[in-house]
Amino acid sequence: MLRSWSLQLTIAETSGLPVYLQIAQQIMEEIQKGRLAPSTAMPGTRELAEQLKVNRKTVILAYDELIAQGWLVTEQRRGSFVSANLPNFTAQPQASKTGHQPANVVEGPTHPLLNYQSPLNGVIDFNDGIPDSRLIPFNILSRAFRHALIGSSKGNNLGYGDPRGTLALRQSIATMLNMERGLSVDIDQICIARGSQMGIFLAARILTRPNDNVVVEQLSYPAAKEAFRSCGANILTVAQDKHGIDVTALEKLCKQHPIRAIYVTPHHQFPTTVIMTAERRLKLLMLAEQYDFTIVEDDYDHEFHFSYHPVFPLASTNHGGRVIYVGSLSKVLAPGLRVGYLVATPSLIGRCAQEVMLIDRQGNSITELAVAELMNAGEIKRHIRKTFKVYNERRNLLITLIKKELKEYVTFDAPDGGLAIWLRLKEGYEIETVAAKALAHKVRILPGTLFSESQQSVHAIRLGFGSLTTAELEKGVLGLKACFTQH
Ligand SMILES: Cc1ncc(COP(=O)(O)O)c(C=O)c1O
Missing domain, CATH: 3.40.640.10 (Type I PLP-dependent aspartate aminotransferase-like (Major domain))
Known part of the structure; x- marks a missing residue:
């Protein structure tokens, strides 16, 4: 089997430990550090012996030891693997020599929008106006x-x-x-x-x-x-x-x-x-x-x-x-x-x-x-002309949907450009509550407060439409409506 990596093991002549045990011990350490995950294919004994410049029998002995201890398993004609039954050790960050993490790391921005959030599965994400990369x-x-x-x-x-x-x-x-x-x-x-x-x-x-x-x-x-x-x-x-x-x-x-x-x-x-x-x-x-x-x-x-x-x-x-x-x-x-x-x-x-x-x-x-x-x-x-039509349709649809479904709760001015609409909540609606409820309805919105320098809530939403299809826009607006009607 072709592997894109090679095991980095070292043999110390002065260690006093038999070579086969040195190999076995280092492989155990690699597994515990999470670098060799359960079910990972091990190098063949011949290959590893050549790499380490030792007799093949020494590697076979090391593998036998690891198999006996339950770290490795062999499968006929397929080779040796890290046992699938082992727990999944998570890869540990390399500690410094004293075992401490460096303490003097300069603090980065704490703004919530600057901490990467993975896309949420099954959630309609009215992002800040990103395009549709499809x-x-x-x-x-x-x-x-x-x-x-x-x-x-x-x-x-x-x-x-x-x-x-x-x-x-x-x-x-x-x-x-x-x-x-x-x-x-x-x-x-x-x-x-x-x-x-x-x-x-x-x-x-x-x-x-x-x-x-x-x-x-x-x-x-x-x-x-x-x-x-x-x-x-x-x-x-x-x-x-x-x-x-x-x-x-x-x-x-x-x-x-x-x-x-x-x-x-x-x-x-x-x-x-x-x-x-x-x-x-x-x-x-x-x-x-x-x-x-x-x-x-x-x-x-x-x-x-x-x-x-x-x-x-x-x-x-x-x-x-x-x-x-x-x-x-x-x-x-x-x-x-x-x-x-x-x-x-x-x-x-x-x-x-x-x-x-x-x-x-x-x-x-x-x-x-x-x-x-x-x-x-x-x-x-040519591509701009094509996507312009798509985004224009999505913009017009979102405007229609907001007028039809959300007019009791929000006001807005149709934007002349860009891939988002700025919705202002009517009196009595709290943006943070609406955003939390929206998530429960599998809709993510960006509260206006995120864009403000002041601590005060900004009761508005930047509603991006570029990356959402017609069906997604319809579902998203109905999800938002449900947040307001439950108010
Ligand atoms: C106002 C504004 N400036 C800059 C950017 C950064 O975009 P990029 O770095 O992808 O060109 C964005 C991204 O959405 C944006 O909204």
């Missing part, structure tokens, strides 16, 4: 991956490369941004990242010194706030309303504190989905100039804008290098591909490249080349 164009994508892999291997291009990303993808993204989003950038202004989250983290790393003030809206994207916080930033919040960030409140804040940066999602505000008005965009840019701060613009789901054409980003204006623009292909293709990008001045991109060298050296060039091929061939655009 829609991914896997045939053309796998073809592009194949081309990228073969081309790179033959061209000897699979070595260490540019930390800013492959030239081909930076070129394709520059072209797309210039043609479709009104930017005017070239390849030296682009750094490819593993998703927009890494783009935000890079921005945080290059902008923030300990105790710098970074502003976010009162309701904002937790992972972005925590990325800045992890770099030592002091997070300040400003109010927002249905037109986006309250620029008057921001101006007041600027007069009180030096501001280093502001993180915003102007196209589809996270989590409320509203679009920042042109007037506020201009005021924000003016304030950045006047008070000398950088705007980090996260345009995480630019493509899915349903009412009219997408609004051009802040980064498309003449901002004099004050805007760092972050984008992603997670919503267009799939989050698991991890392709995002950051757009800034060439010198800031140089700083990002230094950070990438410390984080993961560079991206996955095969993925980047495959995505570039699809962008250049117009396949990504």
Whole structure:
């Protein structure tokens, strides 16, 4: 039987213990550490004898000892196995020499959304607006991956490369941004990242010194706030309303504190989905100039804008290098591909490249080349057109369902874009109670409180619809209705 691993046993000449017992003892230890699980196939005696450079009879003796003690069993013509009757020892983390775990580990973010939760089986998950990765164009994508892999291997291009990303993808993204989003950038202004989250983290790393003030809206994207916080930033919040960030409140804040940066999602505000008005965009840019701060613009789901054409980003204006623009292909293709990008001045991109060298050296060039091929061939655009229709239908269905089933309990404004709807609970309904009841009805929702900096409950729900089919949406809304009717 072919094994992808080999047993790492050592024979000590000076041990005093017979060699066959040394082998038997080490195998017992491997089983107790959980590294050799019950039913694992053991190497053949000849193979192990060759590996350990001992006589085969010594290994047979060791195996016989282990069989006699019940650690191993033999099956005719199949070989020896770890006994299936043994308890499943869980793999122990390697303890330090003194037997203690290191005590000086720096604490990480404690936000509940940043602790990975496995998908719950059989639960309708109204997540924060993730796309449906079942829609991914896997045939053309796998073809592009194949081309990228073969081309790179033959061209000897699979070595260490540019930390800013492959030239081909930076070129394709520059072209797309210039043609479709009104930017005017070239390849030296682009750094490819593993998703927009890494783009935000890079921005945080290059902008923030300990105790710098970074502003976010009162309701904002937790992972972005925590990325800045992890770099030592002091997070300040400003109010927002249905037109986006309250620029008057921001101006007041600027007069009180030096501001280093502001993180915003102007196209589809996270989590409320509203679009920042042109007037506020201009005021924000003016304030950045006047008070000398950088705007980090996260345009995480630019493509899915349903009412009219997408609004051009802040980064498309003449901002004099004050805007760092972050984008992603997670919503267009799939989050698991991890392709995002950051757009800034060439010198800031140089700083990002230094950070990438410390984080993961560079991206996955095969993925980047495959995505570039699809962008250049117009396949990504075709795919966006296709998925746009699906998401638009799901959005319209969810709006209809909410109006029909939930109108007594919630209010909402149909979002112009994005893959989620922001529902506000009517007076008398507690979001935490509704969320707990929803789970009992096998529906998971994200309470608005999760996105807030304040301790007060936010009686609203960010209801993502992108990843749910028609049937799932219907079931999910009826599950939610049951939570309200039992109130
Ligand atoms: C507002 C916002 N920014 C950034 C991200 C990160 O996405 P990714 O890193 O997959 O591009 C998300 C993910 O949902 C998001 O909602």
